[in-house]
Amino acid sequence: xxxxxxxxxxxxxxxxxxxxxxSGIANVSARNYEVxxxxxxFLVLSYGIQAAGILxxxxxxxxxxxxxx
Numbered sequence: 156x157x158x159x160x161x162x163x164x165x166x167x168x169x170x171x172x173x174x175x176x177x178s179g180i181a182n183v184s185a186r187n188y189e190v191x192x193x194x195x196x197f198l199v200l201s202y203g204i205q206a207a208g209i210l211x212x213x214x215x216x217x218x219x220x221x222x223x224x
Contacts, residue, residue, distance in 0.1 A: 157176050162168030177199060187200035 156173045158173050159171035160168050161171070176197070189198045190196075191198060
């Protein structure tokens with residue numbers, strides 16, 4: 156969920172009505188989403204595709220940099 160904030164902090168500010176950010180995601184915990192730099196995009200792990208029997212394709216870029224030499 157997200158809300159728009161108006162006003163100043165510290166001080167008085169008002170929160171707008173809550174709005175749903177994502178639909179179709181049953182369980183969003185601290186382990187299955189990431190806020191990308193800049194805060195305007197989210198990367199979310201969704202189990203809906205796998206539950207339907209469709210397996211995702213995972214592409215790992217620059218994987219050699221993750222190997223300790």
